[in-house]
Amino acid sequence: MNSILIFCLRALGLLLIQQLLLNHMPIGNGLCFAFILPLALYTLPFDTERTQLILCGFVLGLITDAFESSYGLYTLSFSILAYAIGLLRNRFYGREESESKQNGILDNGVVKNLPFLFTCNFIVLLAFYLIENFSASGIGYAVLRALLSSILSTLFMASFQFLFPSKRMNNR
Amino acid sequence: MRNLLLFLRRFLPELALLFAAFVSLNLLNSSSGKHNNALTGALGSTASSVFQVKSSVSNYFSLSENNERLQLENQSLRNKLTERLSMVPSAEVRIDSTQLLRYQACDIINSTVHKDNNYFTINQGAKHGVNPGLAVVSDKGIVGVVTHSGNNYSIVLPVLNQRFTTSAEHKKTGSFGFINWRGIDPKIVNLSDVANHITMNVGDTIISRGSSIYPRGINIGKVSEVNTLPGEPYLNIEVELFEDFGSLRHVFWVDKLLIAEQDSLEQIQEAL
Numbered sequence: 001m002n003s004i005l006i007f008c009l010r011a012l013g014l015l016l017i018q019q020l021l022l023n024h025m026p027i028g029n030g031l032c033f034a035f036i037l038p039l040a041l042y043t044l045p046f047d048t049e050r051t052q053l054i055l056c057g058f059v060l061g062l063i064t065d066a067f068e069s070s071y072g073l074y075t076l077s078f079s080i081l082a083y084a085i086g087l088l089r090n091r092f093y094g095r096e097e098s099e100s101k102q103n104g105i106l107d108n109g110v111v112k113n114l115p116f117l118f119t120c121n122f123i124v125l126l127a128f129y130l131i132e133n134f135s136a137s138g139i140g141y142a143v144l145r146a147l148l149s150s151i152l153s154t155l156f157m158a159s160f161q162f163l164f165p166s167k168r169m170n171n172r
Numbered sequence: 173m174r175n176l177l178l179f180l181r182r183f184l185p186e187l188a189l190l191f192a193a194f195v196s197l198n199l200l201n202s203s204s205g206k207h208n209n210a211l212t213g214a215l216g217s218t219a220s221s222v223f224q225v226k227s228s229v230s231n232y233f234s235l236s237e238n239n240e241r242l243q244l245e246n247q248s249l250r251n252k253l254t255e256r257l258s259m260v261p262s263a264e265v266r267i268d269s270t271q272l273l274r275y276q277a278c279d280i281i282n283s284t285v286h287k288d289n290n291y292f293t294i295n296q297g298a299k300h301g302v303n304p305g306l307a308v309v310s311d312k313g314i315v316g317v318v319t320h321s322g323n324n325y326s327i328v329l330p331v332l333n334q335r336f337t338t339s340a341e342h343k344k345t346g347s348f349g350f351i352n353w354r355g356i357d358p359k360i361v362n363l364s365d366v367a368n369h370i371t372m373n374v375g376d377t378i379i380s381r382g383s384s385i386y387p388r389g390i391n392i393g394k395v396s397e398v399n400t401l402p403g404e405p406y407l408n409i410e411v412e413l414f415e416d417f418g419s420l421r422h423v424f425w426v427d428k429l430l431i432a433e434q435d436s437l438e439q440i441q442e443a444l
């Protein structure tokens with residue numbers, strides 16, 4: 001219950017930052033942008049079940065869609081991301097990290113997180129651009145935008161972790 | 173039941189993702205014109221492909237029924253055509269009144285093609301109006317003549333019988349001879365009694381000449397070989413039949429409606 005509440009508060013905070021700040025900073029004439037909303041899902045505890053993860057992604061997507069008036073676009077992207085997190089987290093992190101069940105994924109250190117963050121960001125942004133484009137003709141451009149945006153987003157998330165390190169990370 | 177629950181539990185994340193995708197696509201479909209168009213197009217083409225396959229499969233199963241329906245339709249059209257042609261003024265279409273015909277569809281239920289004297293059995297007899305002497309034809313050409321008719325079945329003497337003969341005509345020149353089968357190849361018959369001064373080429377069409385049995389102009393086959401024998405006044409002509417008797421199933425028997433009048437006139441002439 002506690003972790004759900006934290007998730008909601010964190011999601012709300014990230015949503016405000018995304019909406020008020022980052023969405024107004026398009027780079028390369030709208031070619032890419034920094035997308036930090038997925039952080040809300042990355043910070044969920046390791047022992048969150050995959051179905052719960054998908055549910056969290058679904059709700060987060062619905063709320064974002066409500067803000068963006070893009071019903072369905074973020075919902076589907078975040079659901080796919082949540083499914084991907086459930087599959088990838090055990091591949092990227094060893095037994096030591098995953099044994100601390102209450103720890104979030106991002107509590108493992110900034111550098112160690114970079115491959116996971118980049119992969120997940122690329123998946124969610126690729127899904128986002130492909131769904132937004134929704135035609136076979138723009139696949140190449142969508143992949144390029146997803147690649148650039150995921151690099152930018154990963155850098156932003158890493159900076160975010162430097163600026164606001166979690167308490168658990170400090171204790172390690 | 174337990175297995176079902178285990179299955180659901182195992183694939184719960186995937187089912188949750190499918191549910192999320194379903195809801196999201198529904199939202200996209202209802203909110204965005206572009207997505208609506210693309211989804212409708214994609215689903216429409218997928219559904220069309222599925223319907224196409226379904227249609228092919230169901231068509232296959234209803235082939236026999238469709239065949240029967242088409243055969244009846246053919247029969248009705250042929251009869252209508254005959255009626256219409258008989259009403260057309262003779263200046264436009266030259267119709268011999270003896271060509272007033274009635275076509276009745278029927279099926280071959282037993283047949284042989286590899287004997288020296290083959291016979292067919294059709295599934296209609298006297299109670300359907302079949303009498304000995306009626307012509308039997310198919311869509312491609314002549315088939316034979318009814319020799320015996322029971323109440324429900326009739327025996328047909330086909331072209332592929334050495335006792336069968338009928339007069340035939342070279343379509344280009346109008347010269348005529350007689351068709352008979354020599355019992356070797358079920359695709360080839362001989363055309364005899366055509367004088368050797370007639371120019372006949374391979375590929376020329378041979379049609380029925382018109383007799384008390386066959387109406388005039390029904391296809392028989394095409395010339396496959398023409399030989400001139402030294403000292404013989406007639407050509408030796410081989411004709412390849414249009415009809416493949418080995419796979420023949422659906423035929424028509426033909427009733428010449430004015431044959432009685434023709435017969436009685438010819439008998440008077442013979443009596444004189």
